[in-house]
Amino acid sequence: MALKLMSGNAAIARGAWEAGVVFAAGYPGTPSTEVLEHLAQYDEVRAQWSVNEKVAFDEGVGAALGGLRTMVTMKHMGLNVASDAFMALPYSGVNAGFVVLVADDPNMHSSVHEEDTRFFARVAKMPMVEPSGPQEAKELVGVAFELSERFRTPVMYHSTTRIAHTKGLVELGERLEMPQVQYEINAPQFSTGIYRHRLRPEVEAKLEKLREYAEEFPLNHIEEGRLRTQVPPIGVITSGICYQYVREVLPEATIFKLTMLYPLPLQKLKAFCREFEKVYVIEEGEGFLEEQLAAAGVTNLVGKALFGTIGEYSPQRLEAAIKGTQFPTDFGREIAIPPRYPTFCTGCLHRTVYHALRDLNTMVAGDIGCYTMGALPPFGMVHVNYCMGSSVGNAYGLQQAGVERAVAVIGDSTFIHAGIPGLIDAVYNEGNNTIVILDNSTTGMTGQQVHAGTGVTLKGEPTVKFDFATLARAVGVKHVAEVDAWQMLEVKRAVKDAMQYDGVAVVVIHGPCQQLPEMKEREIVPYFVDQEACYGCDLCLALYCPAILKDEEGKLHILEHECVACDICAQICPVEAIHQKVCA
Amino acid sequence: MNETTNVILAGVGGQGVILASELLAMAAVHVGHDVKQTEVHGIAQRGGSVHSHVRFGGRVYSPLIKPGEADVLIATEKLEGLRFAHYVREGGVIVMNSYELPPIRAGGQYPHEAIDFLRGKGFRVIAFNATEQAAALGNPRVSNVMLLGAASPYLNISEEIWKATLEDRLPAGLLEVNRKAFAEGRRVAKQARS
Numbered sequence: 001m002a003l004k005l006m007s008g009n010a011a012i013a014r015g016a017w018e019a020g021v022v023f024a025a026g027y028p029g030t031p032s033t034e035v036l037e038h039l040a041q042y043d044e045v046r047a048q049w050s051v052n053e054k055v056a057f058d059e060g061v062g063a064a065l066g067g068l069r070t071m072v073t074m075k076h077m078g079l080n081v082a083s084d085a086f087m088a089l090p091y092s093g094v095n096a097g098f099v100v101l102v103a104d105d106p107n108m109h110s111s112v113h114e115e116d117t118r119f120f121a122r123v124a125k126m127p128m129v130e131p132s133g134p135q136e137a138k139e140l141v142g143v144a145f146e147l148s149e150r151f152r153t154p155v156m157y158h159s160t161t162r163i164a165h166t167k168g169l170v171e172l173g174e175r176l177e178m179p180q181v182q183y184e185i186n187a188p189q190f191s192t193g194i195y196r197h198r199l200r201p202e203v204e205a206k207l208e209k210l211r212e213y214a215e216e217f218p219l220n221h222i223e224e225g226r227l228r229t230q231v232p233p234i235g236v237i238t239s240g241i242c243y244q245y246v247r248e249v250l251p252e253a254t255i256f257k258l259t260m261l262y263p264l265p266l267q268k269l270k271a272f273c274r275e276f277e278k279v280y281v282i283e284e285g286e287g288f289l290e291e292q293l294a295a296a297g298v299t300n301l302v303g304k305a306l307f308g309t310i311g312e313y314s315p316q317r318l319e320a321a322i323k324g325t326q327f328p329t330d331f332g333r334e335i336a337i338p339p340r341y342p343t344f345c346t347g348c349l350h351r352t353v354y355h356a357l358r359d360l361n362t363m364v365a366g367d368i369g370c371y372t373m374g375a376l377p378p379f380g381m382v383h384v385n386y387c388m389g390s391s392v393g394n395a396y397g398l399q400q401a402g403v404e405r406a407v408a409v410i411g412d413s414t415f416i417h418a419g420i421p422g423l424i425d426a427v428y429n430e431g432n433n434t435i436v437i438l439d440n441s442t443t444g445m446t447g448q449q450v451h452a453g454t455g456v457t458l459k460g461e462p463t464v465k466f467d468f469a470t471l472a473r474a475v476g477v478k479h480v481a482e483v484d485a486w487q488m489l490e491v492k493r494a495v496k497d498a499m500q501y502d503g504v505a506v507v508v509i510h511g512p513c514q515q516l517p518e519m520k521e522r523e524i525v526p527y528f529v530d531q532e533a534c535y536g537c538d539l540c541l542a543l544y545c546p547a548i549l550k551d552e553e554g555k556l557h558i559l560e561h562e563c564v565a566c567d568i569c570a571q572i573c574p575v576e577a578i579h580q581k582v583c584a
Numbered sequence: 585m586n587e588t589t590n591v592i593l594a595g596v597g598g599q600g601v602i603l604a605s606e607l608l609a610m611a612a613v614h615v616g617h618d619v620k621q622t623e624v625h626g627i628a629q630r631g632g633s634v635h636s637h638v639r640f641g642g643r644v645y646s647p648l649i650k651p652g653e654a655d656v657l658i659a660t661e662k663l664e665g666l667r668f669a670h671y672v673r674e675g676g677v678i679v680m681n682s683y684e685l686p687p688i689r690a691g692g693q694y695p696h697e698a699i700d701f702l703r704g705k706g707f708r709v710i711a712f713n714a715t716e717q718a719a720a721l722g723n724p725r726v727s728n729v730m731l732l733g734a735a736s737p738y739l740n741i742s743e744e745i746w747k748a749t750l751e752d753r754l755p756a757g758l759l760e761v762n763r764k765a766f767a768e769g770r771r772v773a774k775q776a777r778s
Contacts, residue, residue: 005606005613005621109624133620166622166647167609247645316650327651328670331705336695337667340596340687342632544688546631559685561715561724 002172008163011134011170012101013038015141016071019097020178021045023063025056027417028446029075030110031164032103036073037449040458044175049449049458052388052417053078057085057100064098064154065190067181069145073101076117077387081418086154087124091192091199093152093206096181097145103159106284107312110161110445112368112387114310116285121156121262125207128156128262129219132243134168140259142176143219151206151213158261160284162241162312211263219259222272225252235276237269237289242282242313249319253280264289266296273298280306280322284313344373346547347519347566349440349485349511353409354379355543355568356492357436362407362499365394367419369411370445371438378544382409389418396422396431405499408435413443413451416466420475426504427476434498434505437468438485440513448515472506479503485511488571514564525580526563527570529556533577540569540578588641589739590649594668595660596685597625597634600728603753604658605636607732611741611749612640622647631688635668658735660714660728661685666698669707677708679735679773681727683715710734710776717772718765726758726765733769737777743770 006014012035016024024047026036040047050056053074060072074082079102086100102120105111121128129144131137137159144155188195214220225234238246239258246255256272258264273279273293281290281303290303306321307313319325330337344351354374357364358381366372366382367390375382384394395408410419415437426433443449450456455465472480479501481494491509498505512519529540534556540548547562548569558569558578570578591608595601602623609621617640625634637649651670656677659665665680672678680702686694695701699711712734714727729750736746746766754762 003613005609005619162622162647166620167606168620168644168647169613169618244645244647314648314650315646316648319650329651330667330670331701335666335698335701336693337663338687338693338695340631340633340663340667342597343688345598345631546685546688549686549688561719562685 003169004172005167006134006138006170007034007165007167008131008134008137008159009034009165010038011138012141012157012159013042014170014172015138016099017042017045018138018173018175019142019145020069020176021071022068022178023060024048024071024073025050025059026073027051027053027056027078028443028449029078029103030446031105031161032073032075032078032101032159033446033449034164035101036458039071047458049451051452053082054085057082060098060100061085061089061094064094064096065183067096067183069097069178071099071101071141074103075111076102076104076115077111077113078102079117079120080115081388083120086120086126088192089154090124090126090203091196092190094148094154095152095183096178097148098154099141099144099148099157100154101157101159103161103164104285105161107161114285116288118158118261118285118288121158125203126154126156126262127151127210127260128158129260130158130240131163131259132240132257133163134166134170136259137163138170140219151210153206153210158240160241166241207263211266214260214263214265215267217260217265220265220268221257223255223257225254232277233275235272235279236282237272237279237293238282239289240284242284245313245315245318246282248315249322258289261289264292266292269293270296270298273300276300278302282307282313282318285309341376342373343376343544343546344370345514346545346562347514347564349509350374350438351543351545352485352488352491352511352568353436353438353509354381355572356488356495357381357407357409359492360496360499362405362495363398363403365391365398365406365408367391367408367410367414369414369438371409371411374409378542388414389422392419392422392426392435395433395435396426396429399431399433406433407495407499408433410435410437411444412437412439412441412453412468413449415468416452420471423472423477423504423506424475431504432502434495434501434507436495437506437508439468439508439510442513442516444513444515448513468508469506472508477504477506479505480508481506482508482510485509486566486568488568519564524563524565526560526565527558527567527578527580528560529558530577530579531555533575535575537574539572539574543569543572545569588639588644590654591638591656591658591735591739592635592649592654592668592671593638593658593660594633594635594664595728596664597632599634599660600725601634601636601660604660604728604732605638607729607749607753608638608739609640610753611745612638614745614749615640615741617641618644620644620647633664633667635664656735656738658731660731662698662711663687663695666695666702669702669705672707675706675708677710677735677738678702679731680709680711681714681731682711683713683727710773712772714769717768721761721764721768723761726762729762730765730769733766734773736766736770737773
């Protein structure tokens with residue numbers, strides 16, 4: 001039996017491959033990204049990065065109607081983008097199996113907000129499943145496809161950061177080759193806009209059948225506790241990663257483990273709750289399970305009031321809440337443990353750009369990507385920040401309200417994802433804004449994924465390369481400039497000129513991400529500080545470059561192992577004390 | 585085999601904490617253990633604090649280790665070792681890179697005395713400048729594998745299995761320098777032990 005160490009995301013991809021998935025699309029978003037990256041490694045799967053989750057979802061719907069088993073992937077915030085299509089699809093149902101993977105991020109490790117997307121399944125009336133570990137993550141994909149085809153419904157596959165990024169042993173299986181399902185034109189079924197009133201009761205009828213099925217769904221099951229005889233016995237209702245924590249913290253408990261989270265097997269759950277004096281409902285995020293149980297009349301639940309809604313759960317958190325265990329805390333009371341916040345990499349283009357913007361005294365509407373960190377010291381140069389693409393509209397609106405010098409700063413992948421409509425709108429409505437596009441030739445924050453502006457597909461094939469300046473001109477922007485990110489003065493001049501232009505102006509700043517293989521693998525000749533010439537003005541230190549530090553005697557140094565020779569510190573040094581080491 | 589071994593790995597994003605975790609998890613699989621591994625990192629790719637949990641033994645449920653229950657902590661940077669030291673059980677082992685990478689917004693504040701402090705708390709601390717020693721081998725980036733080598737005498741995994749794991753996971757071009765780094769770390773730890 002082949003056992004392999006796999007992350008939850010790799011296991012989901014494997015499960016999709018084994019389930020015969022042919023088409024897969026998505027947009028990168030932590031913690032969902034690696035599913036599609038792994039899927040792309042299987043020759044039989046047409047896996048692709050789409051420009052955003054909505055487009056990926058629409059493409060997936062087409063592929064599933066056309067008869068291919070299809071998976072689309074996204075993080076919780078991506079579901080917000082795709083939700084228009086997500087809500088409509090249950091009305092028509094699907095032809096071949098369609099599974100949408102949505103990964104939530106409790107604790108917001110890499111997210112703007114802590115959203116519990118399980119509620120979307122309920123609003124859309126779409127069945128939803130959730131795995132508790134890598135092996136189950138793999139198996140459950142096939143189960144989700146069977147469910148999808150049996151009930152001709154899309155299925156939401158819910159995951160979280162800890163499921164996605166936990167590795168464990170997975171037993172590999174064979175691929176099931178699914179014959180393509182015949183597609184026949186059937187407008188009354190799939191043209192939901194016109195036939196919505198006929199379809200509406202069908203959604204309810206299907207949901208009723210799903211409710212009945214949930215009662216007998218074999219992966220919703222009860223695990224007897226070791227000490228069922230103890231008084232009083234402990235009952236727990238849980239799912240996902242919390243199931244693993246419960247097994248560890250409460251080995252004596254009897255567990256109702258839910259794998260299908262919507263619709264719930266309410267009859268079975270109510271019967272389970274009657275057997276115990278009190279029942280813990282252990283779920284991260286909101287009280288999704290607890291509230292439905294309470295609405296069904298169950299009164300002996302202990303859930304959110306004890307465990308809370310904010311952040312990620314852990315064995316420590318559950319044990320402290322249930323048993324009152326005190327755990328050691330860090331030694332910060334006895335010895336200084338300064339925090340280490342994430343920062344721009346050494347040589348990152350964003351550092352140059354924010355340095356330039358700071359000098360120009362602008363007001364910045366920021367966007368989603370590594371450059372969001374421009375909000376942090378020493379730059380403090382992102383003043384408004386919400387979601388993918390919002391910078392362009394926010395800057396336009398601020399200018400409508402009379403806020404001068406509002407500049408939108410948006411990354412290449414994010415601009416393609418959701419920035420383009422805002423740009424067209426600003427031109428159409430005669431705005432007076434500068435839009436700075438940070439083109440680092442990758443989707444950086446999620447781990448360097450290709451996009452439409454890179455000229456390469458997820459499968460590694462060359463393709464048409466999107467050109468930012470051409471697009472800006474095509475939608476009617478009259479002032480378009482392109483500059484090299486590591487020419488500090490040129491960056492500053494280009495942004496300044498754009499801000500002085502009367503109308504919508506676009507500045508495209510090109511500078512590849514330092515984490516791209518071609519940047520990492522190039523020969524680097526590091527810089528050093530000439531201690532004779534340096535008089536300690538600290539201007540270079542103010543770049544907050546991880547490679548530059550000050551020793552206890554106040555002398556500035558460049559860490560040889562960290563420097564990537566971007567030249568920015570040398571450009572800003574007023575006494576030319578920073579030089580590149582001479583090659584031998 | 586029913587006992588679970590808990591290992592925390594900590595460092596700065598980009599130092600290879602995740603790769604070292606993966607090597608350890610793979611080696612434990614080679615032994616025949618059940619394994620869970622997970623990592624915690626912040627919003628960006630690089631520069632922030634990163635830590636990873638590796639658990640192996642008979643049957644492992646949770647990937648997360650509770651504070652005070654780690655048998656071994658491997659830190660690729662000194663301050664990051666100190667930050668997660670409370671995860672280590674009483675008398676547990678801390679393998680630590682003495683290389684200092686001061687956080688850029690700490691205003692020069694850095695706990696240089698962390699190693700002595702942790703020894704004073706009763707931990708068994710093995711500390712050396714793995715970054716410098718790795719650079720001497722020709723690649724400062726292999727400090728992670730050197731530290732893993734230094735932790736290896738405490739992990740109950742045979743040298744043959746470590747060797748096979750390095751071969752399985754690492755690209756051919758980097759195998760030799762990593763092998764040397766692992767051996768050097770193991771030598772340093774054994775010397776410290778005797």
